Each structure stands twice: as structure tokens, then as C-alpha cells.
Amino acid sequence: MRSGRGLEEAVRSFRVATWLGWQIESNWADPFVFAIYSLVKPLAGALILVFMYAVIAKGGLASPLFPGVFVGNVVFIYVPAVLAGISWTIIDDREHYGMLKYVYTAPVSVFAYLVGRGVAKAAVATVAVVITLLLGAFALRVPIGLGVLDGPLAAGALVCGCVMLAFFGILLGGVTLVTARHNYGVGEAVAGGLYLLCGVVFPLDTLPSWLGIVGRAIPITYWIEAFRRALLGTRTPAFEGLSNGVLLAVIVGSTIVLAGLAVVVFRIAERRARARGLLDMQTMY
Amino acid sequence: MTGRSKWTTFWRTVRGRAYPRVIGAQREKSWVFFEIFLPLLQVTAYVFIYRAIQAPPEFLGFVVLGGAMSAYWLNVLWSMASQLYWEKETGNLELYVVAPTSRMAILLGMALGGMFQTTLRAAAIITIGALLFRVSMTVTNIPVLLGVFLTTLVALYGLGMMLSSLFLLFGREAWHFSNLLQEPVSLVSGFYFPVRALGQLVAAAASVLPITLGLDAMRQLLFPSMMTSLRFLSAEVELAILVGASVLFLFLAHRALSYFEKLARREGRLTVRGQ
Numbered sequence: 001m002r003s004g005r006g007l008e009e010a011v012r013s014f015r016v017a018t019w020l021g022w023q024i025e026s027n028w029a030d031p032f033v034f035a036i037y038s039l040v041k042p043l044a045g046a047l048i049l050v051f052m053y054a055v056i057a058k059g060g061l062a063s064p065l066f067p068g069v070f071v072g073n074v075v076f077i078y079v080p081a082v083l084a085g086i087s088w089t090i091i092d093d094r095e096h097y098g099m100l101k102y103v104y105t106a107p108v109s110v111f112a113y114l115v116g117r118g119v120a121k122a123a124v125a126t127v128a129v130v131i132t133l134l135l136g137a138f139a140l141r142v143p144i145g146l147g148v149l150d151g152p153l154a155a156g157a158l159v160c161g162c163v164m165l166a167f168f169g170i171l172l173g174g175v176t177l178v179t180a181r182h183n184y185g186v187g188e189a190v191a192g193g194l195y196l197l198c199g200v201v202f203p204l205d206t207l208p209s210w211l212g213i214v215g216r217a218i219p220i221t222y223w224i225e226a227f228r229r230a231l232l233g234t235r236t237p238a239f240e241g242l243s244n245g246v247l248l249a250v251i252v253g254s255t256i257v258l259a260g261l262a263v264v265v266f267r268i269a270e271r272r273a274r275a276r277g278l279l280d281m282q283t284m285y
Numbered sequence: 286m287t288g289r290s291k292w293t294t295f296w297r298t299v300r301g302r303a304y305p306r307v308i309g310a311q312r313e314k315s316w317v318f319f320e321i322f323l324p325l326l327q328v329t330a331y332v333f334i335y336r337a338i339q340a341p342p343e344f345l346g347f348v349v350l351g352g353a354m355s356a357y358w359l360n361v362l363w364s365m366a367s368q369l370y371w372e373k374e375t376g377n378l379e380l381y382v383v384a385p386t387s388r389m390a391i392l393l394g395m396a397l398g399g400m401f402q403t404t405l406r407a408a409a410i411i412t413i414g415a416l417l418f419r420v421s422m423t424v425t426n427i428p429v430l431l432g433v434f435l436t437t438l439v440a441l442y443g444l445g446m447m448l449s450s451l452f453l454l455f456g457r458e459a460w461h462f463s464n465l466l467q468e469p470v471s472l473v474s475g476f477y478f479p480v481r482a483l484g485q486l487v488a489a490a491a492s493v494l495p496i497t498l499g500l501d502a503m504r505q506l507l508f509p510s511m512m513t514s515l516r517f518l519s520a521e522v523e524l525a526i527l528v529g530a531s532v533l534f535l536f537l538a539h540r541a542l543s544y545f546e547k548l549a550r551r552e553g554r555l556t557v558r559g560q
Contacts, residue, residue, distance in 0.1 A: 028457040037465055044468035048477055049334070055482045056340040065337060096374075189319060192326035201330060202337040 010112040017116025024092075025120045042077050042128040043135065049073055049201060050140060065203065067142045068228050068236060072200040074132045075227045077125050078165060079194055079220065084187030085121035086114050086169025090176040094281060101280040110270070111263075114173055115166050122162055133231070148233035156248055157226035164219060164255040171262035174269035178276070180283045194220055204238045212238075219254035222247055298386040302394025306364075306402045320356065321409045328352030328410065331477045332418050343511035344478075346422060347504060349414035351476035353407040354500050357441055358470060360403040362463040365445030368395055370452050370459035379556055388542055392449060396442035422507040429520060430506045436527040437499025443534030444495060450541040453549045456557065470494060479504065479515040488517045495530050498523040 026034050049069060054060045094100040103113060136142035172187055179186070195201070197214055198221040204212050215221050216238075225239050226247050239247070273279050310316060331348045372378040381391055414420065424430060452459045473491040474480060480488045480501055491497040502523040505512040517523075549555050 028461060037461060041465060041468050044472040048468070048472050051472070051478050051482050052331070052334055053338065055478050056335065056338050056344060063338065069334070188323055189326070192323055192330075196326050196330045196333070202333045206333045206337045 006109070009107060010109040013109040013112040014116040014119075017113040018119045021089075021117040021120030022123070024117075025124060038124050038128055039131055042074070042132050045077075046070065046073055046132050046135070061140055067144075067232050068203075068234070069201050070136050070140070070142050071133075071144070071228050071231050072224050074129055074136065075161075075224055076195060076198075076200045077129050077132070078122065078161065080187070080191040081121040081125035082118050082162060082165040083169045083172065083194075084191050086118040086166060087172035087176045087187045089114055089117040090173045094279070095283065098280070098282070104279055111170065111266075114170055118166055118169055142232075144231050148231070150230040150233065150244075153226060153244055153248070154230035157223060157230060157251065160248070160251045160255055161220075161223045161226075164223065164251065164258060167255065167259045167262040171258070171265050174262070174266035177266075177269040177273040178278060180281065194218065197221075198224055199236075199238070200224060203236065219251055219258070222250045222254075226251060294386050295390045298384075298390035299394040299397065302391050303398035303401070304394075306395070306398025310398075310402050311405075317406075320406045321413070324352045324356055324359075324406075324410050325413060327355075328414055329417075332414075341511060342420070343508045345418045346415075346420040346508055347479065348477050349411060349418065349420050350503060350507065351471075351500060352414060353410040354437075354496055354503075355471060355476050356403050356407045356410060357400075357438065358474075358476075358496055359467070360399045361441055361445035361448075362466055364399050365392075365395060365442060366448035366452050367459050367463045368452075369449050370455055373453075373555065373557070382546075382555060388546065389446075389539055392446040392538065392542065395449075396446055399445075400438055400442060423509060425506055425509050426520075429524065430503065433499055433502040433506065433520065433524050433527065436524060436531055437495050437503075440495035440527050440530040440534055441499070443531055443538055446538035447534055447541050450538065450545040453545045454552075454554055456554075470496075473497070475500060479512070479517070481515055481517045485517075492517075492526065495527055495534075498527055498530075502527075 028034075029037065050061065053063055053066050053069075090100065093103060103110065133142075133144055137144040168190075172190060175186060197207070197211060198204075198218055199207070199215055204215050204221065207215060222239075222242075225236055225242075226244070229235060229244060229247070242250075328348055328351075331352075332345050335344045335348065369378060372381065381388065415422070452462070455462065471477065473483065473487060474494055474497040475483065475488075475491075480491060480497055483491070488497070498518070501517045502520040505516050505520045518526075546555075
């Protein structure tokens with residue numbers, strides 16, 4: 001009975017938070033301006049890579065490295081959107097709107113609420129990912145097509161990846177709950193670090209060997225590799241020996257570990273934030 | 286108020302508004318770390334891209350210089366253009382408006398403080414980047430290089446002062462607008478590759494942003510052999526355009542501040558928060 005009510009509360013919190021997140025994300029502009037805004041940033045990010053390759057790489061965009069780099073960069077759009085987006089919710093609600101304390105006083109599941117707020121960002125990211133992939137396929141001749149698409153792998157990677165990023169975001173949200181001034185940089189710093197270490201825009205072997213080891217220990221590296229295989233049908237040399245099944249198992253396993261860690265860290269941070277009166281902190285930064 | 290005391294108040298305001306950026310910002314060590322560390326992460330990622338495609342070593346220098354100059358663009362966006370919006374949100378803007386001083390002095394103080402603060406960060410990015418990736422630069426003409434650098438900053442912060450007046454009218458869209466101007470400007474200004482790669486027409490359009498010409502001219506003066514075939518305009522021409530842009534943006538900033546402040550007063554937007 002009790003767990004049924006808890007589930008009902010979580011579903012309601014998730015639904016309302018998703019709606020609220022969407023309103024916050026989108027209602028500052030008319031739909032046309034919002035659509036342009038959502039697309040221009042990721043497209044510009046992709047085009048920076050395109051020009052770097054076009055200017056230098058032998059064969060320009062026909063360089064064998066380019067398709068993998070392009071797909072990695074596009075898929076990575078989800079990482080700052082979901083991961084930094086969820087942790088940013090804490091700052092936004094606490095510092096900007098001053099409503100985090102009301103979330104805690106209402107019959108709301110905080111985890112469901114945070115994930116719901118992240119869904120709006122993931123939805124915007126999905127549109128950007130799809131449009132950028134289409135640009136790659138049709139304008140830049142990146143060999144993405146229905147002929148090579150591994151649907152089950154792409155769907156599995158998408159679902160597992162978003163869940164993994166949501167828990168990563170909750171973990172960072174916990175850190176944000178108990179930090180003041182420097183919390184603005186936490187999400188960006190983590191996303192920036194992952195961009196570098198996960199071999200998103202260059203082969204992992206280009207990194208110094210010790211950094212490459214760190215990159216191989218991060219599950220997002222495997223998630224991006226899964227997408228490369230699903231969309232391009234090719235394997236990155238660094239992961240040649242891993243089958244698709246093993247790849248998905250690594251992603252699922254690390255998501256489970258991350259989920260446990262995120263819940264524990266968030267609960268500890270939440271307890272400390274309550275004890276130190278940080279839930280309604282206003283740092284004016 | 287006499288002419289003399291008017292100027293005294295003006296310069297005191299400039300000093301007072303620059304102070305938190307020159308002194309206060311250095312006290313927050315985590316910000317110093319993040320403002321150097323975050324651009325360095327981006328720079329490092331782009332350096333590894335060039336290494337992966339076996340680009341000539343000068344391109345690593347292009348990236349390091351672009352990363353350092355991007356610190357100025359981010360400072361102009363987030364600490365100049367959006368600043369009056371933040372001040373509105375924290376309740377300082379109404380104090381600025383009722384204070385018996387020039388609003389241009391406040392903007393100038395913000396700009397000078399921001400330049401100082403960002404120069405420390407940019408210098409750190411260049412030093413760490415150059416050491417880390419063994420970038421060698423050949424300074425061919427120090428006076429012109431200094432002239433280009435300083436004029437770029439004046440024009441860039443003039444643009445920032447102009448944008449800050451425009452942002453006075455913004456609510457939440459201020460944040461989104463600044464966010465929107467990051468990657469697209471990195472692209473069209475050629476932060477990580479010579480702007481000429483975009484074609485003459487796009488490069489000419491992107492020259493509206495002073496950092497485009499400033500970066501191209503500085504690359505010519507620091508990496509002369511590589512830039513011979515990759516330059517957009519000659520460094521001297523770019524310097525002359527930057528001088529013109531500096532005067533134009535400062536003039537426009539003055540006019541825009543007066544116009545948008547009146548408009549914001551009339552529409553009651555100076556004290557609206559949490560929009």
C-alpha cells in the first residue's frame with residue numbers, strides 16, 4: 001500500500017517536473033526563436049570540428065577518422081544537457097527561483113523531480129542530435145544510413161545512456177546541494193573533462209597512456225563507442241576486441257553501480273544540507 | 286556639480302566598479318581555478334584533435350591562442366553583456382540608477398576590471414598551454430602585436446558595454462542569449478582554426494566581432510610562416526579596422542545606454558526580478 005503510494009507520488013512528481021522543466025526551458029521565447037536556439041549551438045559545435053578537419057586532415061572530411069569523431073561529438077550533446085542539466089536544477093531552484101525549499105516541503109519525490117527536470121533538457125538535446133546527424137548524413141557525407149543502422153544497439157545505448165547520465169546528474173546534484181559559489185563550474189568541469197577523456201573527438205590512443213587508462217575506466221567512453229557501432233557499423237580500434245553484448249553489459253553494469261553511488265551520495269548531501277540550513281541558501285553569485 | 290567634481294565622481298566610480306573584479310575576484314580561488322581549468326580542457330581536446338590528424342605544430346599554437354582569447358569573449362558575454370541583468374536579479378541595479386554618477390563610468394569600471402581579471406586567466410592559459418604542448422611562437426613585431434591586442438580588447442569591451450545596455454531589457458533570455466553566443470562565435474571567429482577557412486564572405490561578416498580580426502592579426506604576428514597562406518587580411522589593415530571599431534563601439538555603447546535605460550524605465554523593467 002505504502003510503496004504503491006510512493007510510486008504514485010514519484011510518477012506525479014516526474015510528470016509535473018517534466019512539464020515545469022519544459023516550460024522553463026522553452027517559454028522565454030516564441031517557438032521559432034527557441035527552435036533556432038536549440039539547434040544553433042550544437043550545429044556550431046559540430047561545424048568547428050568539420051572545419052578543423054577540412055583545413056588540415058589529409059582527404060579533409062573523407063578522413064577515416066572523421067565519421068567516428070562526428071558521431072562522438074553529436075552523441076555527446078546529451079552529456080552536458082542531462083548531466084549538467086540535472087545538477088543545474090539544484091542551483092536554479094535554490095538560487096534563482098528560491099523554490100528548492102518548497103520542493104522539499106511538498107509531497108514530492110526529489111529524485112523523480114530532478115530526473116523530470118532533466119527530461120526536458122534531454123528532449124531538446126534529442127532534437128539537436130537528430131538534426132545534426134541528418135546534417136552529417138546528407139551534407140557532410142558521413143556514412144550514417146538505414147543500411148548500417150543497428151536499431152536494437154542504438155535503442156539500448158540510448159536508454160541505458162540516458163539513465164546513466166541521469167544518475168550521474170543526481171550525483172553531481174548532491175555535490176551541488178552542499179556547495180556554494182563554485183557550483184556553477186562543477187557541471188561544466190565534469191562535462192569538459194569527459195569530453196577530453198572519453199575519446200569523443202579523437203581516438204583514445206591519441207591521449208597519453210595514463211590518461212587513456214582513465215578514459216577506459218569511464219562508462220561514457222563505452223556508451224559513445226556503442227553509438228558509433230550502431231550508427232556507422234564500424235568498430236574503433238581501441239575496442240576492437242569487445243563484442244556488442246559485452247559493450248552493453250559494461251554500460252548496464254556501470255549504470256547500476258553509478259545508480260547506487262548517486263543515491264547514497266545524494267542522501268548524505270541532503271542530510272548535510274538540511275543540518276546546515278543550505279536548502280534555501282542564497283549566495284548571490 | 287562642478288566640472289571637476291563630476292570627473293572626480295566619474296573616475297571614483299570607475300575605480301569602485303573595477304575594484305571587485307581586480308581584487309575581489311582573485312579572492313575566490315575556486316573561480317580562478319575554474320576559469321583557467323575549463324578553457325584549458327577545451328583547448329586540450331582540440332589540441333588532441335590536431336595531433337590525431339597530424340596537423341603542423343603551429344596549429345596547436347592557433348588553438349592555445351584561440352583558447353586564451355576565448356576567455357575574453359566569455360568575460361564580455363557573461364560579465365559585461367549579462368552583467369546588468371545579474372545586477373537586476375540581485376537588486377544592485379536600482380542602486381546604480383539612483384546613485385549620483387554616470388552609468389558609463391560603471392560600465393567602464395566593469396570593462397577595465399574585467400580586462401585585468403581576464404588577462405591574468407588568459408596569460409595562465411597561454412603559459413600552461415604553450416608549456417604543456419610545446420608551442421613555439423615567433424614574435425615578429427612587438428609594437429604591432431601589442432597594438433593589435435590592446436585595440437582588440439578596447440573594441441571587444443566596447444561591444445560588451447553596448448550589449449550590456451541591450452541586455453537591460455532582457456529577463457531570462459539574457460542567460461540564453463549569452464549561452465547562444467558561445468559556440469557560434471567560436472566557429473565564425475575562428476577560435477580554433479584560421480577564419481579564412483570559412484571563406485572570404487563569412488570571414489568578412491564575422492569581422493563585425495573584433496575578436497575575429499584581432500585573433501587573425503595576432504596569429505600572423507606570432508606564426509608568420511604558417512599564416513602567410515592562411516591569413517584573412519594583412520595585420521596592418523586589421524589593426525586599422527580594429528581602431529575604427531573601438532571608436533564606433535564606445536560611441537554606440539554611450540548612445541545605447543541612454544536609449545535602453547530610458548526604455549527600461551518607461552516599461553518598468555529596471556526592477557523586475559525572477560522573470
